[in-house]
Every structure is written in C-alpha cells, then in structure tokens.
Amino acid sequence: MEAVHQESNLQAGSSSIEPINMTVQDANERQNDEHTRDGSTDCLGRPADKGKTGGWKSGLLLLVNQGLGALAFVAVEVNLVLFSTRVLKQTNAEAANTFSQWMGTVSFFSLIGAFLSDSYLGRYMTCVIFQVIFLLGLIMLSTVSYFSLLTPHGCGKVGFLCDSQSKLDMAVFYMSIYLIALGNGGYEPSLATLGADQFDEEDENEKRSKVSFFSYFYIALNLGSMLSETVLAYMQNLGKWVLGFWISTACGFIGLAVFLSGSLRYRHFKPCGNPISRFSQVIVASFKKMKLEIPPNGEGLHESHANAGATSGARKIHHTNDFRFLDRAAVISPEDMVIMTTRSDGFDPWSVCTVTQVEEVKCVLRLIPIWLCTIFYFLGFIQMLSLFVEQGAAMYTKINSFHIPPASMTVFDIVSISAFIVIYDNLIRPYYTKVTKHTPRGPSELQRMGIGFAFSIGAMIAAGLVEQQRLKYAKEGAEELSSLHLFWQIPQYIILGISEAFMYVAQLEFFAAQIPDALKSLGVGLSMSSTAIGSYLTSILLSAVMVITTRNGSPGWIPPNLNDGHMDRFFFLSAGITTINLLMFVYCAKRYKSISLEKRDGTEEAQPPPPQTLP
Incomplete structure (x- = not known):
C-alpha cells in the first residue's frame, strides 16, 4: 500500500511539473516572438523588440531621408555641367570631364563610408557623421556662389556668362563640391543597409518587406531627384543658382532632422572589426602553409563553435571547393597545436583561420568578375547626366514662350524607373512566375542585370540616332543650336x-x-562604387577620343560647338563597348556560385539556393 501511495505521489508530482515546463516553454516562445532573431539590437544594445523597433515605421523615416538627401544632392549633380560652362566658363569636354571625375569620387567615397561602417562606426553613426559633412558642403557651396562665383549679379544664364574667378574662389568651390561628394557617398551605402536591417529576415513577413525595401529605396532616390530635375533645374537654368543651392541646403538639414528623429526606433548590428585585417590573416596563413596538403571536401578544417550570430548577426559560411589554395589557412598543423598550448586565447589568428573567415575572402573574390562587368554599364548612366544634357542644350528647347531646362529631361528617366519598378513587381514578375513556375519568384538578380545591360545598349543607340537628326537640322553659323526639338x-x-x-x-x-553578413555595407558600397570606376572610364574615354579626333586641326567628336563635331559616333562607340561587356558578363554569370550560409540559431544549416544565372 505504501508503494502504491508513493507511486501516486510521484505521478501527481510529475503532472504538476508538466504545466510548469509548458509555462516556461510558452514564455520562451513569447519572448522569441517579441524580439528579433537575426541578432539585431536596439539603441541601448539590448535584443531588439519587434513592436518598438524597426519595421516600416523606421524604414519610412529612412526612405524620407533618402528622398530629401537625393533632392539636395541631385540639385548639384544634374546642373554641374551647365554650372561649369556658364559660370566657370569651361568647354563642353572640360565640363563633362569635371563631372565624370566628381561623380567617380562620390562613388569612391561610398567604399570608405562602407568600410568604416562595417569595421568601427556602425551604420547609424556613419550616416550621422557623413550627413553632417554633406550639409557642411552644401552650406559652403551656397555661400561661395553668393559672395564670389556669380559676379556680376544675374550671370550664369543663357547668354550671360560670369566673370573669371580667382584661384581662392575656385579652391573653395572645389572643396565644397568634394565635401558634398564625401558626405553623400559616405552615408548612402550605410543608409541602404541600415534600412534593410530594420526587417528581421528570420521572420517570413519581415523578410518579404526586406526584399521590397531596396526597390522603394531606389524609388525614393528617384522621386527626390525628380523634384530637383524639374523645379530646381528650371530655377538654376534661369540663373537663380544661389536660391537653388540654399533650397538644397534646407532639404539636407530637414533630411538629417528626420533621420535623427528615429534614433530610438532603429535596429542595429555591431561592427565586426576590420575586414582588411581578417583578409590579410587568411592570405598570410595560406602562404605559411604552402607545403601542407589540403584535406578533401574541407574535412578537418578549423571552425569556431561559437554562435557569432548571437552578438553581431553574422552567420557561419559553408565550405566551398573553389579557391582551394586558401583552405590551407584553416588547416591545423602540429606546430599550431603546440603554439595553442602557450596561448590563452586559442590559435594564432595569423596561422590558423576559421572556415568562415576563409569563405569571406572567397565570396569577395567570386564577386569581383561580376563587379568589373557592371563598371562598363555606367558609361551610359554617366553620359545621361553629362552628354545627354549637353546634347539637349544644343536643341530647340521652347514650348511657345516656355523654356525647358535641358537637365530637367532626366525626369523622363526617373518616371520610367519608378513606373517600371511598380509594374514589374505587380504585373511582370507574377506573370513570369506563373508561366515559368520559377522559384524564387521572377528572374534572378543576375538575369535582371543582364537585361539592364541590353536596354543600356539600346539607349546609347537611340542617343546616337537622335544626335544624327540633331546635326541634320542644325543651324549654320556659330550658334550651337538645332531646330530639332x-x-x-x-x-x-x-x-x-x-x-x-x-x-x-x-x-x-x-x-x-x-x-558575408560582416561586410553588408561594404557589399552595397561595392555595388555603388561601380559608378565611380564607370565615371573615371568615361572621363578617360572622352579624353582619349578628343585627343585622337582633334588631330590635324579637326574639331573632334565633342567640340565646344557640337554642330562642328560628331557626338553620335561617341554614343555608338559606347554602345559597342557595352555590347562586348555584356558578353563578358554572361560568361561570368554562368560560372558564378552563390554563397551558402548557416541559420543564425546554429541548429540547422540553410540549404544553398540553386544558382540562377542567365539562360
């Protein structure tokens, strides 16, 4: 009887424990639902609360900031060519080179900002610091234009050139526009990545929003640009440069205020340290072990068992078999075991690296051929902002008595971008998925990039054909105009x-x-830096073309008076170069291998996505 009594007590005790265990489990699940699972934190470094941080409330603030920043920046960008010719009295080729070099510097600074963001400052502080620099540049440009550059009063419009400027005035001018370049280039990659950070990709609903954010980010950029390229471009074309610059300054200030207003809501990831140091460790360690045999399929390579995602959101990367010579950096030799016994912090990082650290280097190496191919795409983009404007300035620009600023024609580019993104997301991609039954939905990123190349070639050919017609209807004499509208x-x-x-x-x-997760800002900066190299290539190409085509007293393809030249040939040359580059891109895209990451909780490995390249 006593044994039965004890057994009944045990059963009663176990039944009372079960609800407690279930209650603890439910509490843990509720806590997991309340907080993000991607390793992001709030402004105080605590796990981010889904209800109080991130999401579209934070995302919309960043989109508004991007729109206002784009409005301020593009007001300088789109009219820099005309400012250089009308105020600084540069030739068309000189103005195009000035613009190409400046735009290249803007995008080059994006790499600097991205490096600082991932390594030391974090995305939020990078955005704050570089937006302040951007605002200082706008203030300096507005001030020097008012007091020094625009003399006599009212100059800088059609038929009314300004007086020559002193070396000091020109130095201040160039300092101001390159501060603008540093500020805008430095924060834009971090802003895009910070926006994506506001959505937990471990949550299916937020993951879909994260994918959409980049499209809306580009739409916000273009809507801000559209206001600059219509209202401000019209004002500046009439010679109201100072007013336009001060409006840009005001927009930059309001944009910074909007950004700061969301400081308590943003989700953050901790910087992961200097990537140059991590990359150098892999190179040095692999060279130290040149004589060691590489194990097959990555067996026995060193990997940390700690869950990095718990602190920084960075996931481990699966081993791959390409660039196998780098795997030696993760091989543990007998000498490494001896050295480890004398160290309190484990292996010497310059002798033994983790598989994830080695795979970070491999990921960047695999991206380089794709990145190099994208550079030549921006030959067309830079020409839209420089040579397209010069071409428009040499055409008939009136409707009745209203004068259309040539720079404002880029509004058609902006409207087509925004409209097509909406149409693509809501009509084309769903229809494509329905017909082809592709998963994930729609063409892959590489396929869409290839289509973008093809349309860029078409744009260059169209510009060349228009230039031929413009020359056909050009007015004879010294006037640089054509009757073509x-x-x-x-x-x-x-x-x-x-x-x-x-x-x-x-x-x-x-x-x-x-x-890799530890290099997200640098990845976006690498994408944006394509514009930098493309700008410099455009400048080099322009200079080379002018040197070759001005021999024997010829005016060249792009002379001061476009009616004496053949800018159409330059457009066709650009189309030919882009066509060759497209073929190289297809070759590289077909051989690209996608990254393969573990899940952040470390319990299950994420399956690598099937490679989707150009057909």
Whole structure:
C-alpha cells in the first residue's frame, strides 16, 4: 500500500511539473516572438523588440531621408555641367570631364563610408557623421556662389556668362563640391543597409518587406531627384543658382532632422572589426602553409563553435571547393597545436583561420568578375547626366514662350524607373512566375542585370540616332543650336530608365545577398562604387577620343560647338563597348556560385539556393 501511495505521489508530482515546463516553454516562445532573431539590437544594445523597433515605421523615416538627401544632392549633380560652362566658363569636354571625375569620387567615397561602417562606426553613426559633412558642403557651396562665383549679379544664364574667378574662389568651390561628394557617398551605402536591417529576415513577413525595401529605396532616390530635375533645374537654368543651392541646403538639414528623429526606433548590428585585417590573416596563413596538403571536401578544417550570430548577426559560411589554395589557412598543423598550448586565447589568428573567415575572402573574390562587368554599364548612366544634357542644350528647347531646362529631361528617366519598378513587381514578375513556375519568384538578380545591360545598349543607340537628326537640322553659323526639338530625347531617357530599373535594384539585391553578413555595407558600397570606376572610364574615354579626333586641326567628336563635331559616333562607340561587356558578363554569370550560409540559431544549416544565372 505504501508503494502504491508513493507511486501516486510521484505521478501527481510529475503532472504538476508538466504545466510548469509548458509555462516556461510558452514564455520562451513569447519572448522569441517579441524580439528579433537575426541578432539585431536596439539603441541601448539590448535584443531588439519587434513592436518598438524597426519595421516600416523606421524604414519610412529612412526612405524620407533618402528622398530629401537625393533632392539636395541631385540639385548639384544634374546642373554641374551647365554650372561649369556658364559660370566657370569651361568647354563642353572640360565640363563633362569635371563631372565624370566628381561623380567617380562620390562613388569612391561610398567604399570608405562602407568600410568604416562595417569595421568601427556602425551604420547609424556613419550616416550621422557623413550627413553632417554633406550639409557642411552644401552650406559652403551656397555661400561661395553668393559672395564670389556669380559676379556680376544675374550671370550664369543663357547668354550671360560670369566673370573669371580667382584661384581662392575656385579652391573653395572645389572643396565644397568634394565635401558634398564625401558626405553623400559616405552615408548612402550605410543608409541602404541600415534600412534593410530594420526587417528581421528570420521572420517570413519581415523578410518579404526586406526584399521590397531596396526597390522603394531606389524609388525614393528617384522621386527626390525628380523634384530637383524639374523645379530646381528650371530655377538654376534661369540663373537663380544661389536660391537653388540654399533650397538644397534646407532639404539636407530637414533630411538629417528626420533621420535623427528615429534614433530610438532603429535596429542595429555591431561592427565586426576590420575586414582588411581578417583578409590579410587568411592570405598570410595560406602562404605559411604552402607545403601542407589540403584535406578533401574541407574535412578537418578549423571552425569556431561559437554562435557569432548571437552578438553581431553574422552567420557561419559553408565550405566551398573553389579557391582551394586558401583552405590551407584553416588547416591545423602540429606546430599550431603546440603554439595553442602557450596561448590563452586559442590559435594564432595569423596561422590558423576559421572556415568562415576563409569563405569571406572567397565570396569577395567570386564577386569581383561580376563587379568589373557592371563598371562598363555606367558609361551610359554617366553620359545621361553629362552628354545627354549637353546634347539637349544644343536643341530647340521652347514650348511657345516656355523654356525647358535641358537637365530637367532626366525626369523622363526617373518616371520610367519608378513606373517600371511598380509594374514589374505587380504585373511582370507574377506573370513570369506563373508561366515559368520559377522559384524564387521572377528572374534572378543576375538575369535582371543582364537585361539592364541590353536596354543600356539600346539607349546609347537611340542617343546616337537622335544626335544624327540633331546635326541634320542644325543651324549654320556659330550658334550651337538645332531646330530639332528637345522632346526627341524622350525615348533614350525612357529606355535608359528601364535599364536602371533592372540593373540598379538587382545589383543592390545581388551584392547585399552574396556578401558575408560582416561586410553588408561594404557589399552595397561595392555595388555603388561601380559608378565611380564607370565615371573615371568615361572621363578617360572622352579624353582619349578628343585627343585622337582633334588631330590635324579637326574639331573632334565633342567640340565646344557640337554642330562642328560628331557626338553620335561617341554614343555608338559606347554602345559597342557595352555590347562586348555584356558578353563578358554572361560568361561570368554562368560560372558564378552563390554563397551558402548557416541559420543564425546554429541548429540547422540553410540549404544553398540553386544558382540562377542567365539562360
């Protein structure tokens, strides 16, 4: 009887424990539902609360900041060529070179900002610091234009050139526009990545929003640009440069205020340290062990058992068999075991690296051929902002008595981009998925980038054909005008806009997805830096073309008076170069291997996505 009594007590005790265990389990599940699972934190470094941080409330603030920043920046960008010719009295080729070099520097600074963001400052502080620099540059440009550059009063419009400027005035001018370049280039990659950080990719609903954010980010950029390229471009074309610059400054200030207003809501990831140091460790360690045999299929290579995602959101990367010579960096030799016994912090990082650390280097090496191919795409994009504007300025620009600013024609590019992104997401991609039954939905990033290349070639050909017609209707004499109306440029702007809708968004998504977690800002910066090298290539190409085509007293393809030249040949040359580059891109895309990551909880490995390249 006593044994039965004890057994009944045990059963009663176990039954009372079960509800307690279930209650603890339910509490843990509720806590997991309340907080993000991707390793993000709030402003105080605590696990981010889903209800109080991130999501579209934070995302919308960043989109508004991007729109206002784009409005301020593009007001300088889109009219820099005309400012250089009308105020600084540069030739068309000199103005185009000035613009190409400046735009290249803007994108080059994006790499610097991305490096600081991932390594030391974090995305939030990087955005704050560089937006302040951006605002200082706008203030300096507005001030020097008012007091020094625009003399006599009212100069800088059609038929009214300004006086020559002193070396000091020019030094201040160049300092101001390069501060603008540093500020805008430095924060834009971090802003895009910070926006994506507001959505937990371990949550299916937020993961879909994260994919959409890059499209809306580019739409916000273009809507801000559209206001600059219409209202501000019209004001500046009439010679109201100072007013336009001060409006840009005000927008930059409001944008910074909007950004700071969401400081308590943003989700953050901790910086993961200097990637140059980690990459150097892999190179040095692999060279130290050149004589060691590499184990097959990555067996026995060193990997940390700690869950990095718990502190920084960085996931481990699966081993791959390409670039196998780097695997030696993760091989543990007998000498390494001896050294480890004398160290309190484990292996010497310059002798033994983790598999994830080695795979980070491999990921970047695999991205380089794709990145190099994207550089030549921006030959067309830079020409839209420089040579397209010069071409429009040499055409008939009036409707009745209203004068259309040539720079404002880029509004057709912006409208086509925004409209096509919406149409693509809501009509084209669902229909494509239904017909082809592809998973994931729609063409892959690489396929969309290839389509963007093809449309860019079409835009260059269209620009060349329009230039031939412009020359056909050009007025004889010294006047640099043609009777062909400015609206004949609309097709080339629309085609290039569709090209950008395919290329820019897909490129952002591709580099953000294929770069390791510890290098997210650097991945977006690498994507944006394509514009930098493309700008410099455009400048080099322009200079080379002018040197070759001005021999024997010839005016060249792009002379001061476009009626004496053949800018159409330059457009066709650009189309030919882009065609060759497209073929190289297809070759590289077919051989690209996607990154393969573990899940952040470390309990189950994520299956690598099937490689989707160009057909």
